[in-house]
Amino acid sequence: MNDRIFEIALGDHGFISFRARPGHKYKWAMHETPAWFEKAKMVQGKDWLWNNCDSDINYIFNSHGFREEKEIEEVSEQKEWWLFDNGCLGLGVGVHQHDTAPRIIEDLTGIDCYNMSLYGDRPEFSLNNLCQIAKRWTNPPTRIFLSLVENPTGTFKMTPTDSIRNIDYFGSIVREKDPEYSFFREFENNRISESHHKLFYNILLNLTEYMNIPVTWIHNGDPTDISPINYMDKEDVLIYRCVGGSMGYHTGSTYQPKGYHSKDSFEDRQAMAKHYLNAIKGSKHSNAGSQNDYGRDLMHPCAKSHEDFSRKLVEHLDLNWW
Numbered sequence: 001m002n003d004r005i006f007e008i009a010l011g012d013h014g015f016i017s018f019r020a021r022p023g024h025k026y027k028w029a030m031h032e033t034p035a036w037f038e039k040a041k042m043v044q045g046k047d048w049l050w051n052n053c054d055s056d057i058n059y060i061f062n063s064h065g066f067r068e069e070k071e072i073e074e075v076s077e078q079k080e081w082w083l084f085d086n087g088c089l090g091l092g093v094g095v096h097q098h099d100t101a102p103r104i105i106e107d108l109t110g111i112d113c114y115n116m117s118l119y120g121d122r123p124e125f126s127l128n129n130l131c132q133i134a135k136r137w138t139n140p141p142t143r144i145f146l147s148l149v150e151n152p153t154g155t156f157k158m159t160p161t162d163s164i165r166n167i168d169y170f171g172s173i174v175r176e177k178d179p180e181y182s183f184f185r186e187f188e189n190n191r192i193s194e195s196h197h198k199l200f201y202n203i204l205l206n207l208t209e210y211m212n213i214p215v216t217w218i219h220n221g222d223p224t225d226i227s228p229i230n231y232m233d234k235e236d237v238l239i240y241r242c243v244g245g246s247m248g249y250h251t252g253s254t255y256q257p258k259g260y261h262s263k264d265s266f267e268d269r270q271a272m273a274k275h276y277l278n279a280i281k282g283s284k285h286s287n288a289g290s291q292n293d294y295g296r297d298l299m300h301p302c303a304k305s306h307e308d309f310s311r312k313l314v315e316h317l318d319l320n321w322w
Contacts, residue, residue: 003027005059008118010162014132016125017065017118019163026059029093030119031280032297040283040298050296057096057296067091067100068115076137081112083133083141085126086218089245090117090147092306094295099303104310114141120166121149122156123200130207143214145313146204148228148237150221150246151260152197153188153269169273185266194226201228205235216317221246224259238316242305243289 005026007019020026028034041051062068075081084090084102092100102113116129126146134140154168157180165171165180172181187193208215217237223229229237246259260269275286279299285291295302301309 004033005029005061006031008065008120008164010128010158010164011065013064014135015064015066015129016164017116017129018061018067020061020065022061022063023069024060026061027057029057029059030297031299032094036283037296040296043283044285044291044298049292055296057094060097066114066116066118067097068102069097070112070114072114072133072136073138075112075114076139076141078112079139080142081114081139083116083130083144084113085116085118085129085144085146087117087121087147087149087220088119088300089218089220089242089306089309090115090145091119091300092117092295093119093300094297095300095303095306099306101306101310101313104307105313108310108314111142117147120154120156120164120168121147122154122166123149123197123204124156125164127200127204127207130204134211140211140213143216143317144208145216145218146208148201148217148219148232149197150219150227151224152194152226152228153260154193155184155187155196169269170276173270173273173277188266188269191262197228198231201231216313218313222259224261226260226262238313240309240312242301242309243293244295244299244301245305 003026005018005020006029008017009019010016011019037055041048044051059067060069062071064072086101090101097103100115102115105113116133118125154166157165157167159165167180167184172184215236217232217235219229219237219239220241221227222241260272276299278284278286279297283298285294285298291298293302294300
């Protein structure tokens with residue numbers, strides 16, 4: 001379906017990014033489809049925001065496969081610009097392109113942001129893409145914003161066509177009969193992913209220090225005893241919690257406190273991820289908030305959350321001159 005975007009892959013350009021036609025106006029992303037949206041309108045009712053406004057979202061990607069209409073060559077010609085990689089909140093599934101955090105930050109500061117955000121929050125992907133983009137910029141960014149995952153879980157598999165298949169709790173529930181998940185259970189029960197994530201974050205820290213570029217780490221979840229934020233005590237970290245911004249944020253769950261903890265079993269962690277299936281299969285939001293706390297996809301943060309986050313980030317950097 002030419003109007004739907006969902007596949008990320010290792011492209012010929014060297015980036016792990018969306019396999020997308022540059023400049024094409026995709027109408028749907030991830031689990032969204034016209035049929036899904038019609039069902040969502042019936043399930044959510046006539047008071048739902050997306051039943052009463054322009055629902056024609058355009059997902060536009062550049063030549064390197066990011067939800068970004070500018071190319072890195074033109075952005076990096078400037079002496080001051082920011083590189084933005086903040087997972088799902090930066091990607092902005094379910095909201096208009098102009099409502100995503102990078103675009104709002106540009107409006108607030110006058111500083112161009114190059115958006116390199118993907119879904120999945122994998123430090124391995126950020127590391128690869130940071131190395132690739134450094135080969136292409138004319139001037140280095142004056143600041144880098146990087147996502148700090150809520151919980152160190154999951155891994156990925158690359159297919160013969162270089163598509164990326166995430167293997168994690170969310171995926172294990174959607175495709176629970178797939179053979180990879182017998183591996184994944186042992187992988188997680190032995191806490192191997194925690195070691196992988198810690199190593200990749202250590203590499204990212206050393207790489208940006210070598211580049212001599214300041215980094216602000218963004219943590220959208222609820223810190224627990226296994227969160228990478230626990231070994232970021234000397235780093236500049238902004239914590240911003242919002243509905244749809246993390247796996248652990250689902251107030252009202254029987255799992256308290258929120259987020260994954262070291263004591264949780266594989267089954268505990270699987271169960272916590274099930275609230276995402278409400279959006280995908282039932283066109284329902286989770287019990288974390290109201291329908292309008294989410295974007296059109298009923299799974300990721302709404303435009304208001306993008307705006308609130310952007311303002312908090314600018315305040316965090318003491319740049320609130322608007």
